[in-house]
Each structure stands twice: as structure tokens, then as C-alpha cells.
Amino acid sequence: MKRVTERRTYSYLGPAGTFTEAALDQVPEARGQDWRAVHNVGEALDDVLSGRSYAAMIAIENSIEGGVSTTQDALATLPGLRIIGEYLVQVNFVLVAPRGTPLSDVHVIAAHPVAYAQCHGWLGAHLPQHAHVPAASNVASAIGVLEGTLPAQAAIAPPGIVRHYDVDVLAEDIGDNKQAVTRFVLVTRTTRSPEPTGADKTSLIVELPHDHPGSLLEMLEQFSTRGINLSLIESRPIGDELGRYRFVIDADGHVNHERMADALLGIRRFSPRVVFLGSYPRADRQIVQYPERYEDEVFVEARDWLRGILTGEPED
Structure with a gap:
């Protein structure tokens, strides 16, 4: 009998042609499945939590602008989510307009705020007198110009926009x-x-206890004393009062490894709230390196040694 495979739905920030769609296209198991375009991160994660979608692709960090605060805050406050993979997309932009629009007629530009910030140099050199109209996404900017719902003559968009919409490209490669x-x-x-691959990353969100001297250092020592490198650490206000912060952390390694598990136990004892977001393969597939004294076997031997002391076993 032929086995029937259940179709899965994946949510992503739409419409078609966005960088998020390009990231989802890197997921082998998502190809040929149902892709659901949504309007924002909150809608994508709600799809997952409600069961409308199996998974959602969301942006979490940009090499220019840093962490995506809306994503970080959503992951910190919505229980029941887990990261299972990461993907990198090269970011580049084009300036597009309705057919027949010359660059000299462009006075207002529609763009997602993050994209706009990454094109300041080109815009200052070529359109110094322009005004900016914010758009919900990099593709929504072009749609708004084409449909007349945004008061702009041109839009900053991903290069893939030309595969989906009838536009003129006024300039290419305009990112700074x-x-x-x-x-x-x-x-x-x-x-x-x-399962661990040897090239893994663990993400978590950690709240500091009530502010006292050295509290951040205490948190960081949970990782440094176990030979764990942090590839990302960003603070976000908790929001209940001034001076209270949570930290978004990416640590090199996998929770199945003894050193990482030991660090997480230390973090759990230290912090009033820890959100484990997941251990998953690094996008760059770079093998995590660490000193031999942090091998799993070293942690196991140390536990066995302590167990022998507690039980009164004779030493070798």
C-alpha cells in the first residue's frame, strides 16, 4: 500500500518575493509543501501556536541593524515555541518603479524602515531631496507604489521582485x-x-535577577567557565520597570553536550526566568571548537568522582 504523506504548511512574511521567502526556499523539507504568506511576525508565530502552520520562517538578526526586536520580544513572551534551524540570506536592494517612470520623476520612495536605513548612502548621492514613506515589507513597498496605495513614485525592494511584478528597475545594488x-x-x-551535528548553536533568553553589582558578569561566567563561546548577546527591556532587562543569547554548542547542559543548569539556578529556544545546526556549518578540558568525558568523570565521594567508595 502506498503511504500517504501529510502536507505541511509553512508561514513566512509575504508577499512572494521577500527575503523571508528566499530563506524558506533553503529548507529542503519545505519545498513542495504549502507556503502561507503573512503580514508580520506575530501572525506567523500565531499560525504555529494555533496549528495552522507546522513552522514559520522569521528574521531574527541583521548584520547591519542587529537583532530584530519584534522577533526577540515575541520569542521571549510566547510560550511553546522552538527554533529548529537557521538560514542566512544575502541582502541586496533595487529601486523599482511603474513602467516608464524616469529616475528624475522620483521624489518620494516607499521602503521598509530597515531596508531604507541600509540604502542611505545611495539615496543621499542620487536622490538627496527625496522623502520616505514606510512600508510593511520589502515587497509591500513595491506593491503599494504599483497599486497607488502608497504616495510614492518608486520603491526599495529585493532583486527577486522582477520575477513577480511588472516594474522597471531604476537602479541595482543600492545597499550601502x-x-x-x-x-x-x-x-x-x-x-x-x-540531534547534534558538531556545528550547532543554542539560543535562549535570560532575565537578570534584581539589579546588583556584577549580575551580568555572573550570568556570563556560567558560559565562560565551561568553555562556551557566545556568538550573540543582546539586551531587551522587560517592560515592567526601568532597569530590568532580558538578554537574548546564542551560545556555540548543543544542549545534548555536557558542557552546555551544565551551563544551562547554572543559568537556571541564577535567573528568575530562562526561555530555552532550541539547539539547532548553524547555518554556516562551522564546527564548534573548544579546549579538551571541556570534553563531555571530562564532565562525566567529574560527576563519577563526586558520586564516589558521596557514597564512600574507595579511591583508585
Whole structure:
């Protein structure tokens, strides 16, 4: 009998042609499945939590602008989510307009605020007198110009826009930083983390106890004393009062490894609230390096040694 495979739905920030769609296209198991375009991160994560979608692709960090605060705050406050993969997308932009529009007629530009910030140099050199109209996404900016719902003559958009919409490209490669990259994560409902690959990352959100001298250092020492490198640490206000922060952390390694598990136990004892977001393969597939004294076997031997002391076993 032929086995029937259940189709899965994946949510992403739409419409078609966005960088988020390009990130989702990197997920082999998502190809040929149902893709659901949504309007924002909150809607994407609600799809996952409600069961409308199996997973959602969301942007979490940009090499120019840093962490995506709306994503970080959503992951910190919505229980029941787990990151199962990360994907990198090279970020570049084009300036597009309705057919027949010359660059000299452009006085107002529609753009997502993050994209607009990454094109200041080109805009200042070529359109110094322009005004900016914010758009909900990099593709929504072009749609708004084409449909007349945004009061602009041109839009900043991803290069892939030309595959989906009838536009003239007025300028290519207008981003200020040619190495700009956006990091995306694939989020599903809480599940067991993927098996370790040796090139893994663990993400979590940690709240500090009530402010006291050295509290941040105490948190960081949970990782440094176990030989764990942090590839990301960003603060976000908790929002209940001034001076209270949570920290978004990416640590090199997997929760299945003894050193990481030991660090998380230390963090849990220290922090009033820890959100484990997941351990998953790094997008760059770079093997995590660490000193031999932090090998799993060293932690196991140390526990066995202590167990022998507690039980009164004779020493070798």
C-alpha cells in the first residue's frame, strides 16, 4: 500500500518575493509543501501556536541593524515555541518603479524602515531631496507604489521582485553594505531539538535577577567557565520597570553536550526566568571548537568522582 504523506504548511512574511521567502526556499523539507504568506511576525508565530502552520520562517538578526526586536520580544513572551534551524540570506536592494517612470520623476520612495536605513548612502548621492514613506515589507513597498496605495513614485525592494511584478528597475545594488546578511530562524511548536551535528548553536533568553553589582558578569561566567563561546548577546527591556532587562543569547554548542547542559543548569539556578529556544545546526556549518578540558568525558568523570565521594567508595 502506498503511504500517504501529510502536507505541511509553512508561514513566512509575504508577499512572494521577500527575503523571508528566499530563506524558506533553503529548507529542503519545505519545498513542495504549502507556503502561507503573512503580514508580520506575530501572525506567523500565531499560525504555529494555533496549528495552522507546522513552522514559520522569521528574521531574527541583521548584520547591519542587529537583532530584530519584534522577533526577540515575541520569542521571549510566547510560550511553546522552538527554533529548529537557521538560514542566512544575502541582502541586496533595487529601486523599482511603474513602467516608464524616469529616475528624475522620483521624489518620494516607499521602503521598509530597515531596508531604507541600509540604502542611505545611495539615496543621499542620487536622490538627496527625496522623502520616505514606510512600508510593511520589502515587497509591500513595491506593491503599494504599483497599486497607488502608497504616495510614492518608486520603491526599495529585493532583486527577486522582477520575477513577480511588472516594474522597471531604476537602479541595482543600492545597499550601502555589500556584505549585508539577514539571519532567519525556522520556528515550530516545542519539540525535541535536532540531534547534534558538531556545528550547532543554542539560543535562549535570560532575565537578570534584581539589579546588583556584577549580575551580568555572573550570568556570563556560567558560559565562560565551561568553555562556551557566545556568538550573540543582546539586551531587551522587560517592560515592567526601568532597569530590568532580558538578554537574548546564542551560545556555540548543543544542549545534548555536557558542557552546555551544565551551563544551562547554572543559568537556571541564577535567573528568575530562562526561555530555552532550541539547539539547532548553524547555518554556516562551522564546527564548534573548544579546549579538551571541556570534553563531555571530562564532565562525566567529574560527576563519577563526586558520586564516589558521596557514597564512600574507595579511591583508585
